[in-house]
Amino acid sequence: MIRRDHDDEAVSAAIATVLLFAGVITIISGMMVTVIPVIDELHGAVERENMVGQMEDLAAETSRLSESGTPGDAATMNIRPHTGSLAWDMLEGGTWYSATHQPNSAFRLEGVLDLDNQMRLRHAESYIESICATDLHASAESIHHYRVPMLNGTVTATPINALTTLLGSNQLSHETDGSEVDYTMATDDVWEATMDNSQGESWIHSQMPLRVVMWRGDGGAFLATPDQPNPGSETGRSWTIPLIANSHAIHIEADAPFTMEWETSSQSGTGSSSSVSVSQVPSGEQDTVHIWQGEIETNQLEQLALRTSTNARTIIHWGDAVVLDGAGPGAIPWLDRGGSATGIHFRPPAMDGSLIIHNPNDDATTAKVNNLFHSISGQSSIRIVWEAGANSWIEGSDPIQVEWVLDSQTVGQTLTHSTGWRPGSLALIPASDTGRMSGNDWKFEAPTSGGDAEIPELGVTDIALQSAGPSASWSTQTDSGILTHGDSAIVMPIDSTHIGHLSIESTSNALRTYISTGEHGSTEIVEDGAERCVNIDLRASGWIDVVLPWDAVGNWKDGEIRNAWKDGSHFFGVALTLRGSVGDEPHVAIGSAWAMHLPRLTYTFDSSVTDLQILTHGGFVGTNHPEYRADVLIPPPSREGPGPRLAATVPVTMPTPDSVAGNSELELTLRLDVRDQVSTIYAHEVRRGWDGPYAVAIAAESSAEVEFSSDWLAFPGQLDMLDDYVGWVQTSPTMPEVVYHAGGQPVLFNLQVASLSCHATTGGVA
Structure with a gap:
């Protein structure tokens, strides 16, 4: 017989030891659960402090x-x-x-x-x-792109004077039909290239913002864009302009007296404004305009830096357009007092020539000039003589557009094509619906240059359309299409049978419209990402x-x-x-x-x-x-x-x-x-x-x-x-x-x- 003895106290002690150990483990685990987040928070505090x-x-x-x-x-x-x-x-x-x-x-x-x-x-x-x-x-990584309209001419470009610009040289790339050539230019240099539309579309790519101008033939005129335009009037106090070798006349206008200074690489000058009376003054405006006029002769490409002491507008007219004799090339779409090309109150430049007043509305309207009312039929235009000595505000009963034209030979004629005739011009035409450089609707008298002032004809008038967005559908009285940004822009001549107003419409996204007629003229070329209007x-x-x-x-x-x-x-x-x-x-x-x-x-x-x-x-x-x-x-x-x-x-x-x-x-x-x-x-x-x-x-x-x-x-x-x-x-x-x-x-x-x-x-x- 086997006898077994059981020590109950030893068993109890063993069990108690195990339970105690388990309790300690549990307590430690609980402490770890509680302490680890605290440790992590302390770690996070160290990370933050560091x-x-x-x-x-x-x-x-x-x-x-x-x-x-x-x-x-x-x-x-x-x-x-x-x-x-x-x-x-x-x-x-x-x-x-x-x-x-x-x-x-x-x-x-x-x-x-x-x-x-x-x-x-x-x-x-x-x-x-x-x-x-x-x-x-x-960012300097974001490149500036300039799409040149597919027209024959000479293009000049120069860096715009910014507050502080890139040190050293500016990298510029000229792309023609997909092939690029790189150039290096200093901040006061002027780059030049001859454009031939048979070679395909041209682009200019630059690290810095540029002022780009196209020059055609023997003369023209354009409104220079300030380096920093005032959003309420599109006036400014400084301009940077790339001049070609030629004679250039400068005309500056402001609401207040001013002093000015200009400088090129070879010459410089200063001046003070004089005042000219203006009639038919709307409420809140002055009865005088302050102007300065001068002429610069350049024998080579030069950058013109121009500064005024108050906000002003600057016009450049050159070559055969230097003398305002009423028979030279050049036309400028003018801006109203708010800086828009479609408006009620305009004060055209105190420069001899003629004015074409466009009515883009379907209904007839009137334009008041020198306290005389001129009737304009719906989607029609009139042309009047404009003399600097009889300067007046223009007031439309409805929104109108005003175009200053140097030539005045066909004023008063009733012959076909006489309203829009001039020896030649080139301009970026503002849209009727937005009054800006892009939009969805244009209605204006088509410029003509054929024949002569005695027997005006349509001549060679081209429309250069560019998409101001990913794509745009467009239509005229005779044609239509879809223009995508990645494809080449288009240039189309106005139909030889066209008479009167030209209508261009876009039903999706905005367009830019350049118009050239004849062999002469000049205009600025805007940056591709500028003023895309909705x-x-x-x-x-x-x-x-x-x-x-x-x-x-x-x-x-x-x-x-x-x-x-x-x-x-x-x-x-x-x-x-x-x-x-x-x-x-x-x-x-x-x-x-x-x-x-x-x-x-x-x-x-x-x-x-x-x-x-x-x-x-x-x-x-x-x-x-x-x-x-x-x-x-x-x-x-x-x-x-x-x-x-x-x-x-x-x-x-x-x-x-x-x-x-x-x-x-x-x-x-x-x-x-x-x-x-x-x-x-x-x-x-x-x-x-x-x-x-x-x-x-x-x-x-x-x-x-x-x-x-x-x-x-x-x-x-x-x-x-x-x-x-x-x-x-x-x-x-x-x-x-x-x-x-x-x-x-x-x-x-x-x-x-x-x-x-x-x-x-x-x-x-x-």
Whole structure:
């Protein structure tokens, strides 16, 4: 018999030991569950502390270069990640500014930087006729493209004087029928090429904005575009013009007395204006116009730099058109007092010649000149003598267009083709519906040059059509077609049996229309991304959807998007001009806006949660640590005061294509490429908005000081009651934009865009 003894106490002790060990493990596990997030949070705090200072230093250096640097200035710094990684994000975030030109009005944007071709705008105070969009080329990587109309002639080009331009030489490429030739030119050089339409279409591609002019035959005239036009009148104070070897007469007009100076590489001069009386003056205008006239003889290609002390308009007439004898070539579509070619009140230049007044409307109208009424049938034109000594405003009963023609020999004739006859001319014809250089509808008297002044005939008159967008359908009285941007533009002669008004229409997207007649004339050639206009014809209190005339690239890869910015398929920064009815004027500039894509440098790291970030772009530094809450560390830079003054320089930093990224130490080299003066205007309201997840936080941080205002505490959200504060205001806690409040006074607003490049390499200097 086997006897077994059981030690119950030993068993109990063993079980207790196991249970104790299990309890300890459980406690440790619980502590780990509790402590690890704390450790992770501490790790995230270390990551933030390590990177915030470096990002702030980078933002400060970016702002310093963009505001006070000169092109070519560079700064180098090292970025040392902890355990996270650095990368450039090209597609998220950007900023926009808007300014209104009429009192008690606002101009708001939404979705303009989404990389598609859709946006929304809001302006409830006026009837909106159109919006015109211009590619800002806010990065030196975004190339300027000039599409030369397929006409015979000579083309000259010179860099426009910007605030600060690229150091050294400018790279220019001339493309003809797909074949390119590269050139190098200094900032004061003039490039020249002879165009032959039998060789195919020509393009000019340039790193810098150019002033491009086409010259034909023995003379002509054109209205020179200022380097920085005033959006309310298209006047300016400086011009850069590439002159050919010939005689050139300069005619300058302004509303106020002025002094002027001009300079070429071989000569220079100064002058002061004289006054000329003007009759039939509309309300709010002066009864005198101030003019200066002079002549320059050039023996070679030369850049003309011209400056005036007040806003003015400048006309160049050259060759056989220097002497205004009523028998030379040249014609200029003239602008109304609001800078539009379709309007009610015009003050034509104080230059002898003739005027053709076009009525693009279906119904008859009248034009009042020197207090005499002239009747104009629907879709018809009249021609009258124009003398500088009998200068008068012109007032249309309905919107009209006015064309100044040097020749006056056929005035008073009733022969066929006499209304539009001249020895020759070349012009970019503004659209009737928008009054700008692109649109959907043209109705005007066709220019003629055949025969002679005694027996005028149609002659050789060509229409050069270009698409101001991805594609456009077009039609005339005798022909129609579809014009895509990638295909060659078209040139077609006017039918030999054509009489009277010429009608050109587009049912999708906008067109540009150049008209040449005879062998003589001259005109500026506009940049391909300039003033692509969209008709709106609407007044609404809410948001208005707009389709922008560019390709949608939101679903493209980063490299493809950069190529689209480079070749102009999609804008890199856009300037918007809103035009609408003010009083009896149909196409007044009522608002302007500027939107810039801002590539951002992002540091991504983990804490108790993953994919947290610290980022910088446009001088702003922000983070979503902790817990994905957007936080502003450094707000976007702006300079305010004294008084109602606001200045902003937007730094647009583009990484070089071969820059590296990752979690190793990087050496960043920032370089200022160019700084451009975008606008200097008096505005009734200025707004700033941001795109992306930090927009609302930026708006709140920018307006934090308004919380100390007694008026704001008493009347929150009511700007008209805010008298003790000047600065940014977020009118609603959820709005991604702020208003610059100046107590109801107009704001002197100065906006600059600085283009910087950033090159990143691994390693760095210890």
